[in-house]
Amino acid sequence: MDNNNVVSAPQLADVAKYYDIWRKSHTGSLRTFIDFMVTPSPERDNFVNSLGPETSFNGSVAVVTLHL
């Protein structure tokens, strides 16, 4: 059954560039940053929203991506 209300987990088109941005306000390795990005939290939402994510539609899925 297709769903019309699925929002994808946030995507990063360039992990290294966003890691550099994240490191300005956080401490941790690249692996810590990936853990941060794949775990739902208010901090992650703030980080993603502050960088102006692009939302595109892939079928019925709203895909949220950070492009630099």
Added chain:
Amino acid sequence: MNVQGIKSGYAFSRNPIILRESFPIDNPNKIPDGRCEIIYAGTTIYEGRFSPPLSMNVAEIADAFVTFFNEPPEGNISPIWQIEDTGDMCDRELSCLFEFDGYEAEYNCIVIPGGISRQNFKRLLQLNKDIFQERFFNPKGNFFLTTRTASWRIVMKETELYPLYFFPRRTGDLIRIVERTNGSIYENDSFDEGVAVLDVAALRRYFAEQEQVLSSVFDVYYNSNFSCRIVVERCDPTRERYRLKFRNSLGVFEIIELTGELSITPEYTDADESQFKRYDTRTTEFFTDRERVERKQSISVETGVKRPDEIRFLMDMLGSEEVYLLDLTPLPIKVIPSVEELTYRPRPESPQKFTVKLEISSSEENIMQDIIDGSENRKPRIFSKQFSKQFN
């Protein structure tokens, strides 16, 4: 030998495996007994007699002996992991031997733990199709052993990611996974015929570390055939989040999350029965004493809002024989789930959520703090798990 509905040589242990054979009867006045022998993994598990015509369901006999697939190792970083190879699958072979008055018949198949719904089984019989050929061995569709969906699009919440089981058909088959953000590709052809898993969490990490892209949408190709799309769905941050790992109808583990409030109710139901009278020789009277009381615990947790397709997945969990509650304690707790009321609307106009009751399967007499790795009583050091960002 006529076998109902099985064309692939694979059968589920919880679906009928009905064998039929009409042995010739040379002398109708004297019909001898036929003999049957059922062998699983090289061991005879059943011997019996029959009278022709033969019609026998051997699924329940096999189901008592068939074992579930292993899980991939904890902390696995390989996107595809082989669970069982060709040799392991041979240990799942069921052989049925029948002998009647000098005539012999034999049937062999690989038995997989689990089953499909009766409705689907009957429908496939009507269509003269085999579930393995149509779904689990079909590279042109969603071939994963998931009850989350039967659609070509598998939507998994980011907190519900758990390796997806599948049956590689031939050694050297190629799985290609294309992430849809930048178009990077992961390919793997180094697995054997048998059982393998696609670990979506490990796949995301692979792309993030190797290709510098964190993706949530993946297209899966099997030998150049488009098979399915996997979408990792965003989860809202919540104060309480608990996950249930359960064995689905197809016999492998999956995870469903519950995002509502959780409460624990200890029950000392045997408190009255554990009391007894003890005689005091000094005062020559009986006084009341008691043995240690067994504690049972039940957990009540709200599911959070569920879509109709998630409610079907929830119902699969409620009927599961093996359910573990994660995230409440560091170690999983085996629970028996139930629900008092599960009335839902297939086409809802408002959000639907339910309350699930989880009864902890083991009771306790001795109550104390949990032992996780045996180092809880030591002062945490810099490399210990308890180390925090605060200096300790």
